[in-house]
Amino acid sequence: MxxxxxxxxxxxxxxxxxxxxxxxxxxxxxxxxxxxxxxxxxxxxxxxxxxxxxxxxxxxxxxxxxxxxxxxxxxxxxxxxxxxxxxxxxxxxxxxxxxxxxxxxxxxxxxxxxxxxxxxxxxxxxxxxxxxxxxxxxxxxxxxxxxxxxxxxxxxxxxxxxxxxxxxxxxxxxxxxxxxxxxTMSLPKKQMIAGIYDIFSHICEQYFSGEDDNTSDYLAEALMKSVIHSSLIAIDNSQDYEARSNIMWSATWALNTLISMGKTTDWMVHMLGHSVGAYTDAIHGMSLAAVSIPYYRYIMPYGLKKFVRFAKEVWGVNPDGKSDEETANEGLSKMEEWMKKLGVTMKISELGVTEEMIEKIADGTMILNGGYKQLTRDEIIAILKESL
Structure with a gap:
């Protein structure tokens, strides 16, 4: 660290x-x-x-x-x-x-x-x-x-x-x-799912930054694996106490500052999601989900080493015979599959965003510099269009 x-x-x-x-x-x-x-x-x-x-x-x-x-x-x-x-x-x-x-x-x-x-x-x-x-x-x-x-x-x-x-x-x-x-067990399933993705997104925002061997990243990987495992149980049986308790505890540790120690942190998915939410009043976790995959595919080349690690350690991708780019892309594909299995929103158009709104949403997106790539306004517009 x-x-x-x-x-x-x-x-x-x-x-x-x-x-x-x-x-x-x-x-x-x-x-x-x-x-x-x-x-x-x-x-x-x-x-x-x-x-x-x-x-x-x-x-x-x-x-x-x-x-x-x-x-x-x-x-x-x-x-x-x-x-x-x-x-x-x-x-x-x-x-x-x-x-x-x-x-x-x-x-x-x-x-x-x-x-x-x-x-x-x-x-x-x-x-x-x-x-x-x-x-x-x-x-x-x-x-x-x-x-x-x-x-x-x-x-x-x-x-x-x-x-x-x-x-x-x-x-x-x-x-x-x-x-x-x-x-938490009387929540509608849609709210539960949105909360689960919010947890995962919080961890990703802190994980996808930095190049050093950082204990915080090992903690983040463990939390992500716990969320993935428990989420698949909870979507089949929302009354499973063990799964719901693990999700609840993971949510707390995902954003109580512990896993951000020694890191710059990214938070651009949240900046994009917040701006989408300001125009649509969408459920927070769903607005994050709708922009996540396009954003991470865009910044992947700038933080390739971490995306390869993410694929191997979180999603169990076998890198043998694959380039780093192929390994990293497979990890994001597995993340996308999990998101679809959860049932989160995958497109901002499903939240009410139209192409005519894109430039204004881009104008309302705060640009941060803690991740692997500081975006330009044009890049934000491109990511939002890819999210439609």
């Missing part, structure tokens, strides 16, 4: 089918007014809402409800949540839901007492908080984003046609997260 780094993860995790009981212990550390954040109401159908509210009331908390968080939290919703938090003197935010709910909760936490427009401060200028930050805890109901153990918060501005993520520091990370795999 050639990089220099420091590492700390401030989030405490409770994992397992009886993990919710630990919410009692954590709530004692925070004030009386709790902003309860959740999504479209599925937690009220599956009983999780009632269980959480019962614990909050047993601990003497005043509950301030903030429901209706959408899959791609909007700037308007952020303004609403920040106003709720400030006007009700919220002491603690409890997010009950998937990655979007957790992202939104963190964004509210840094926006409620912010004297500036949070969009300009955090998502245009990418500044760090200079105000009081409300502590956040999470009860996770969907595995995918890793938001339960990181500082990321993605917000969509429909007016500006931008979907932007800000990765905040440890002071914004959830103080604790409760991970009960059983809470």
């Amino acid at each position: 050639l990089g220099n780094f420091s590492y700390k993860n401030a989030t405490k995790l409770y994992f397992g089918d009886d993990s919710l009981k630990y919410l009692n212990e954590e709530l004692k550390q925070y004030g009386k007014n709790v902003q309860l954040i959740y999504g479209g109401g599925s937690i009220k159908k599956n009983g999780i809402y009632d269980s959480v509210v019962e614990i909050l009331k047993a601990n003497g908390k005043n509950i301030v409800e903030d429901g209706g968080v959408m899959p791609n939290p909007t700037l308007e919703k952020l303004y609403e949540g920040a106003k709720i938090a400030k006007e009700n003197h919220v002491d603690f935010i409890l997010a009950v839901g998937g990655g979007s709910v957790c992202d939104y909760a963190k964004a509210v936490a840094v926006s409620a007492h912010c004297d500036e427009d949070p969009w300009d401060k955090y998502y245009i200028r990418f500044e760090e908080p200079s105000c009081e930050i409300i502590p956040v805890g999470c009860v996770l109901t969907m595995a995918g984003t890793g938001s339960e153990m990181n500082g990321g918060a993605v917000i969509t501005n429909h007016k500006a046609k931008l979907k932007v993520g800000h990765v905040f520091g440890e002071e914004v990370m959830p103080k604790f997260s409760i991970l009960n795999p059983k809470f």
Whole structure:
């Protein structure tokens, strides 16, 4: 490992089918007014809402409800949540839901007492908080984003046609997260599949960078193999606890910064996917899937050594009698086969993108330089057209 780094993860995790009981212990550390954040109401159908509210009331908390968080939290919703938090003197935010709910909760936490427009401060200028930050805890109901153990918060501005993520520091990370795999089992299959691909994409974004012999890459390969194995079990039997628990645990470790240590990391699939999402409001994991294969086939020649390793170590490709290019391409073909078996979206046209939208989507794509090739605008357009 050639990089220099420091590492700390401030989030405490409770994992397992009886993990919710630990919410009692954590709530004692925070004030009386709790902003309860959740999504479209599925937690009220599956009983999780009632269980959480019962614990909050047993601990003497005043509950301030903030429901209706959408899959791609909007700037308007952020303004609403920040106003709720400030006007009700919220002491603690409890997010009950998937990655979007957790992202939104963190964004509210840094926006409620912010004297500036949070969009300009955090998502245009990418500044760090200079105000009081409300502590956040999470009860996770969907595995995918890793938001339960990181500082990321993605917000969509429909007016500006931008979907932007800000990765905040440890002071914004959830103080604790409760991970009960059983809470994920009532998800619709499409949501489960999108979450699975999101996990895999997070790992790829960190893996496809650097040339050194890096322990982080060995960890990434193990996580990818675990996700592939468990995903094939889960799509046949979504109630398989072992598979769902492994998927949930892999999601957390895929994006809690561990496997990025000593690496530059890429993240261009996410930049492309975010821009597609800003125009289509597509499910996050599906927008990533739709651009992944064209992107990786395009950058493969620039990081050929790593793509050969990916083919051999993750997909079991036998390189005997094959050129490096043939081996690497076979690895991507196997990845594509797995994606199709999962049932993810393979084309951005299936998400509502038309050829007329391509140039504007390209304009909204943030260009990063951590991977094997820094793209030009023309290259982004070419990749998007290949993704149609």
